[in-house]
Amino acid sequence: MPDTPILEVDQLTLRFGGLTALDNVSFDIKEGEILGLIGPNGAGKTTCFNAITGVYKPTSGTIRFNGESLAGKKRFEITQAGIARTFQNIRLFPTMTALENVLVGADAQHTTGMFSALFRLPKHRREEAAGHDRAMELLRFMGLAKQADELAANLSYGDQRRLEIARAMATQPKLICLDEPAAGFNPQEKRILMDLIRKVRDRGFTVLLIEHDMRLVMGVTDRIVVLEFGKKIAEGAPAEIRDNPAVIAAYLGVEEEDAS
Amino acid sequence: MSKLKLSLSKLPKPVKIAMWVLLAILAYALPLLEPPFITTPGVDFGGVLFVVTMYMLVALGLNIVVGYAGLLDLGYVGFYAVGAYTAAILTSFHANWPLLFALPIAVLASTISGVLLGAPTLRVRGDYLAIVTLGFGEIIRLVAVNTEWLGERKGISNVARPPSVGGTEGLFEIPHLYWGDGTVLIDTQDTTKFLVFGVLDQIPYYWLGLTVVIIMLFADYLIKNSRVGRAWEATREDEDAAELMGVPTFRFKLLAFATGAFIGGLAGALYASRQNFINPDSFLLLFSILFLAAVVVGGQGNRWGVLVGATLVAYLPQRFREFDDFRVLVFGLALVALAILRPEGLFPPRRTVRAKQLEQELEELEVGTDGEEKAHA
């Protein structure tokens, strides 16, 4: 079971006019693993997320989730089918409370409509109670329980990033895609977040992680896929990636030079 | 204001319920009390109050579309007209239905028109909707002007009234108050028959309108605090993010649109019944603008705010009729002043105020992180 691919990206190509943002990219994600997707700025990582979650239609190639092609699926259908994501630039619902933000996520698996809400039918009550419990549990998990009734806009930057993860988890996905969740964090905060991501995986989620900070990715991921200019240039265990000359040339070299 | 709200919310539940009941009784009794300064000299007070409740109803409906779902509708009067005309032709022009049978059909017709208008346009984003709805409102009116079957310019008269309770004399008579110089008397000459929907006394219509408004307030509360209300708000705040969190945004926008059309049609049909007569001039573009003004002035997204907005827009011009020539000018100036002083409306949802305040701080924070990111790259 742990080795069956949950997501298969097969020869994915995506062009914006003349720009090829993704060029024949293929990789798999196995159930229960944390896969790192790394590469320099503009390599096509976010575009890859957007293709998976249905924001962009692939120019060619297929993406299969649980063996089923995602082609032609609407964005909310993909989410309901079990792929959730966060955003590189935080996109919470600012006028809603932290709890309500997570409830919107939880509602992805609910079907209450106007009629059941209007007459407070048992289904509405059941879903509302279940959603509320799940949302509060996730807020606690993310260390946000105290801020539950705070407006998302009022939360600190770090709390907003964590809230996005809680909201994505609330949709009860099998695969959760995190787009630079530690962007803007200091090293200490980053380490805490990476521990949290490991815990997310331990709860049974499969994680696809985009991260800028190489060393962090090394510590937390099971496997890594490296993109450069839309092409996959390497794939393997963190140790292999670290020693891969192409990766060092494309990415690590620059990073280490700057960091030291 | 916020302190008052806080201390009110701390009161025990029975006290709160008692206060609401008292407020409701006061609202029902208002036209009988005829309080000085509030009554409208020269215009029938009950009639003005009825119109206020119709504006309230319309504002609640339009608030769902504009305030909750964030869809700019500039032709809301179109739904009002569909409701009014359906009620009119079913009860007078082409058939002789009692109003109570015609009402559901009128509401159904306006809801369907909402779905038909929304289905193709709500997929497209933003300004397009404003233009299409604007056109819709005008087209409905022009169709009425040019269709013999709808009475053309002459309009339709003898629209059915609601059934009276207790025959033409009613069950009992309720006296009004008379305010003399420093004295208040019960005026047994001036009474309202309970419950007769006649030509002269408009108070029973006001009671009907108020009852519908109260029911809609409850419904609004129940819907807002559910998956539906959350989906609307999420869609309004960030449509793409909502969609990616599993919200079928198109469906929910259409639902908001249809609900708004439902309420607009209901208001239109009630209005036609009270007026007993409608013609295309009852559905000018001006009314779409006034309806929208009621929502925006009060504070879109806040159900109590839009009720205040509706009251101001419908009541003030009637109260100050003596300044007839200046009415529009004063109204316009008041709107401009409001736009400058309180751009979120008189009573914006509390959360909007707080969110706006913190938006700036957030922006500063994001600028800060950009710098940090660069340092890492």
Ligand SMILES: Nc1ncnc2c1ncn2[C@@H]1O[C@H](COP(=O)(O)OP(=O)(O)O)[C@@H](O)[C@H]1O
């Ligand atoms: N919507 C778009 N239209 C045009 N070009 C885009 C669009 N989105 C991304 N790109 C381009 O695609 C390339 C990859 O971008 P992106 O996936 O955001 O990179 P990364 O997330 O790896 O930093 C960049 O050159 C970017 O400018």
Ligand SMILES: [Mg+2]
């Ligand atoms: Mg990116």
